[in-house]
Amino acid sequence: MEHFAFLIHPMDMGHITRKYRMAKKIPEKLVTGTVKRKKPWAISEITGIRSITGKEAMGWFIIVPLLPSQILNLREKYVVKKIVKACEVAKKQGAGIVGLGAFTACVGGAGKDIADATDVAITTGNSYTVSTAIEGAKKAARIMDIDLRNANIAVVGATGSIGKVAAEILAAEAGALYLVGRDQYRLDEVKETIFDSLPEGDYNIIASTDISGMVKQADVIITVTSAIDFVIQPEDIKSGAVVCDVARPRDVAEIVKETRDDVLVIDGGVVRPPGHVDFHFDFGLPPDLALACMAETMILALEGRYEDYTIGRDIRIDQIRDIENLAEKHGFELAGFRSFEKALTDDDIQTIKMNATKVSL
Numbered sequence: 001m002e003h004f005a006f007l008i009h010p011m012d013m014g015h016i017t018r019k020y021r022m023a024k025k026i027p028e029k030l031v032t033g034t035v036k037r038k039k040p041w042a043i044s045e046i047t048g049i050r051s052i053t054g055k056e057a058m059g060w061f062i063i064v065p066l067l068p069s070q071i072l073n074l075r076e077k078y079v080v081k082k083i084v085k086a087c088e089v090a091k092k093q094g095a096g097i098v099g100l101g102a103f104t105a106c107v108g109g110a111g112k113d114i115a116d117a118t119d120v121a122i123t124t125g126n127s128y129t130v131s132t133a134i135e136g137a138k139k140a141a142r143i144m145d146i147d148l149r150n151a152n153i154a155v156v157g158a159t160g161s162i163g164k165v166a167a168e169i170l171a172a173e174a175g176a177l178y179l180v181g182r183d184q185y186r187l188d189e190v191k192e193t194i195f196d197s198l199p200e201g202d203y204n205i206i207a208s209t210d211i212s213g214m215v216k217q218a219d220v221i222i223t224v225t226s227a228i229d230f231v232i233q234p235e236d237i238k239s240g241a242v243v244c245d246v247a248r249p250r251d252v253a254e255i256v257k258e259t260r261d262d263v264l265v266i267d268g269g270v271v272r273p274p275g276h277v278d279f280h281f282d283f284g285l286p287p288d289l290a291l292a293c294m295a296e297t298m299i300l301a302l303e304g305r306y307e308d309y310t311i312g313r314d315i316r317i318d319q320i321r322d323i324e325n326l327a328e329k330h331g332f333e334l335a336g337f338r339s340f341e342k343a344l345t346d347d348d349i350q351t352i353k354m355n356a357t358k359v360s361l
């Protein structure tokens with residue numbers, strides 16, 4: 001039996017008030033102050049992972065008691081120290097590798113400072129997240145009859161760990177590639193790196209901070225920012241477009257679900273691990289499904305690869321291919337389409353397609 005742990009944290013005040021009802025009656029500032037002072041702890045066991053090779057793994061969810069806004073805005077040294085403490089809790093439980101969940105992967109040089117400060121192996125899980133996001137977006141595009149070679153593909157959050165390498169992989173396949181974010185200088189740097197990595201040819205790559213303007217022109221959007229608020233609104237999305245929302249918390253406004261029945265929004269990075277995984281904790285997915293970053297941690301544990309894996313903001317394409325091969329070896333696969341945390345049926349997708357056709361008539 002192999003052992004891993006995965007760090008999670010509350011995504012919003014609702015996560016805290018649902019667990020501790022008393023918190024509803026207390027001023028928010030007092031609650032966040034209390035959360036901030038709490039120590040990390042193991043909240044549940046993750047059982048039932050059985051590779052098709054016969055190998056088994058189990059793990060633990062470790063809570064890092066910090067909200068996204070605290071992770072992004074408190075002193076980084078304080079946040080990193082708390083994440084390192086969570087890794088120590090994981091190690092004490094017996095984990096050989098720790099996956100950094102959600103915003104714990106966005107600080108400390110995308111896992112680098114944490115890996116340097118602890119002797120347990122670390123991964124952000126971002127390699128498999130990139131792989132599954134692209135696979136899901138491509139599959140959805142095919143269903144919506146979008147030919148990538150003639151399509152405008154936008155990557156929102158293109159300067160981030162996941163966004164940058166996802167854009168690099170898609171550059172050669174897209175009709176036009178839009179690198180979208182909030183910092184023009186960094187976007188231009190990514191654009192240059194991508195041009196340097198491509199074989200000779202004609203490529204249409206645009207870097208822009210005009211999120212709404214670029215999304216409006218895109219047929220396929222992979223959105224993967226660490227923004228706390230929504231970055232894509234209903235009026236931004238072209239009819240018939242595919243949006244793969246990899247971000248947690250999500251980038252696409254909830255209201256899109258009610259107001260746009262002509263666009264296909266899918267939750268990125270949802271995976272079915274082999275066996276009957278039970279997290280003994282509700283993190284928003286039905287039993288048997290995991291996020292890709294969790295899956296990467298499980299895969300590395302099943303391999304007994306207790307070494308740092310995806311660390312830092314420069315993910316290599318060969319690392320992604322490596323984890324894809326290991327995922328296949330152990331029987332991990334992309335889950336069916338989900339949108340705003342609900343499963344999408346083939347009929348749902350056909351209806352979206354029909355609605356999009358009506359809009360374009």
Ligand SMILES: NC(=O)c1ccc[n+]([C@@H]2O[C@H](COP(=O)([O-])OP(=O)(O)OC[C@H]3O[C@@H](n4cnc5c(N)ncnc54)[C@H](OP(=O)(O)O)[C@@H]3O)[C@@H](O)[C@H]2O)c1
Pocket residue numbers: 101102103105106107110124125126129157158159160161162163181182183186224225226227228231246247248249268269270291292293294313
């Ligand atoms: N579904 C899954 O399995 C899974 C797995 C891992 C991660 N995630 C999620 O993926 C997201 C990104 O992770 P990451 O590791 O790639 O993060 P990261 O390296 O920190 O990159 C975040 C990106 O978001 C951009 N950004 C932040 N705030 C923004 C805003 N308000 N408007 C526009 N762009 C903004 C950043 O731009 P700057 O360069 O300007 O800072 C950067 O490009 C997170 O939400 C994370 O929780 C999901």
